[in-house]
Amino acid sequence: MDVNIHFDQDHFVSTIIITLVNYITLGILLFRIYRTNDLKPEVWKSIIAMLIGLFVFSINLNFNQYRIEIPILPLGFWILMWICKRNDNQERWEKYRRFAWAGFLIRFFFLFTSLLQMMIDSVIYS
Incomplete structure (x- = not known):
């Protein structure tokens, strides 16, 4: 039995490192x-609120085989606001508002690290 593993992407190591940095x-x-x-709030609800906050409307650009996402509209924030503010429940919205904003703002960190990955790859794989 012959097992071969082929990676189509040349920038595999830097991609893993940047992805780990993003999620950490x-x-x-x-x-x-x-x-x-x-x-x-409960921990699992705060995790879900932050993950919902990650949903954005973004502009996707392709630059030298790299995909760059520029976040524009915080769709997840609006969805969570709509869910939490039903029936004028301000206390529930106050619990999850910071998590939703953090989910949106972390997308800008993802943008920064993707640009950083392009620079690292250009140095390593020049």
Whole structure:
């Protein structure tokens, strides 16, 4: 039995490192917001709120075989706001608002790290 593994992408190592940095940063941000939030929701609900906050309307650009997403509209933030503010429930919205904004703002960190990945790849694979 012959097993061959072929990777179509040349920039495999840098992609894994940047992806790990992104998700570790997302976890650290979630932990800090949860710790400093006065109204403590359940942990799984705060994780879901942050993941919903990641949904954005973005402009996708292709630049030298790299995909760059520029976030424009915080769709997940609006969806979570609509869900939480039903029946004029302001306390529920106050619990999850910071998590939804963090989900949207972390997309700009993802943009920064994708641009950083392009520079790292150009140095390593020149």
